[in-house]
């Protein structure tokens with residue numbers, strides 16, 4: 001019999017929609033003991049919260065997240081707010097004994113992340129962070145290939161996350177939608193926003209990072225602040241590149257920017273190993289590029305695997321072989337794995353503790369860029 005997992009979601013922007021869609025879809029495609037119920041959504045504006053609840057099927061609303069956490073009819077709190085609220089909400093939710101699904105990055109910095117880990121571990125509540133790219137089938141498939149040793153020893157890991165939406169100097173910082181440009185709300189710029197995704201995937205696929213050296217740049221030094229109406233200094237990183245050593249001896253090269261004209265959300269990764277290489281590109285997310293040196297010399301070449309077959313990760317839950325799924329399905333997979341973990345008792349990653357590792361790399365990257373040196377993670 002299905003056990004309800006009563007969700008209380010805080011924040012109803014981009015991720016609020018992505019998560020709500022996932023909660024609504026998951027039980028149609030995955031056989032689960034625990035199934036999400038959209039119990040309540042919390043937003044500060046009552047009318048907007050009501051409209052959101054109606055669109056997505058939430059049973060009730062709250063306008064103060066503390067009231068949502070205090071409710072007896074909520075099992076799990078989903079944190080979809082800007083980064084500066086993750087810690088306070090997560091700690092309060094843990095203290096109230098709620099399970100927590102928290103958006104990434106885990107926190108504004110390592111110190112906050114450590115407090116959050118201590119809180120969920122003390123309370124013994126299930127927890128997960130929404131690094132959803134792990135659950136795009138082609139990326140999950142890459143993990144399988146690496147774990148099976150198909151690439152052999154890994155030499156290089158390369159990842160980019162490129163956007164172009166903040167090039168205009170007229171774009172203000174702060175407030176609804178533009179909090180990503182305000183370090184008081186975001187913690188950092190592309191490092192915590194975009195590179196955090198690349199780092200999470202890298203740690204999962206290729207293991208720990210031991211040290212980093214980075215450079216960051218803020219191209220537009222002052223922007224009008226939406227909340228004060230005044231021109232204020234911009235303190236986020238608009239672009240960040242870093243080199244690193246992985247603990248397995250491979251070398252890493254990461255780049256992210258919001259100033260790569262022509263790119264909207266170009267997340268790419270490439271891994272070069274002893275026997276083969278793989279490449280993946282978010283703009284073509286159902287394909288995994290694959291090169292196997294062990295093929296006969298005259299047949300050797302890059303192949304493009306359409307990751308839509310029944311024996312590819314997650315794909316037997318969807319349509320028939322050959323038919324692709326998209327971005328939103330990575331969130332459905334995350335909900336499915338989280339629900340499954342409640343039945344098996346085996347945590348679904350990345351947990352808060354796993355995501356603290358990503359936070360440590362982000363902090364080391366920012367420190368290295370500020371001090372122009374190498375930093376141990």
Ligand SMILES: NC(=O)c1ccc[n+]([C@@H]2O[C@H](COP(=O)([O-])OP(=O)(O)OC[C@H]3O[C@@H](n4cnc5c(N)ncnc54)[C@H](O)[C@@H]3O)[C@@H](O)[C@H]2O)c1
Pocket residue numbers: 010011012013014015016042043044065079080081082083085103104105130131132176177178193
């Ligand atoms: N996993 C991913 O791929 C991904 C993608 C985008 C954003 N994110 C993360 O998700 C989080 C939210 O980002 P977003 O793009 O959805 O932002 P958004 O601006 O679209 O939505 C943020 C929401 O938080 C609400 N909010 C702010 N303060 C609040 C408060 N005190 N009480 C209740 N609600 C409050 C806002 O009203 C808004 O609804 C961030 O941590 C971000 O880094 C993750």
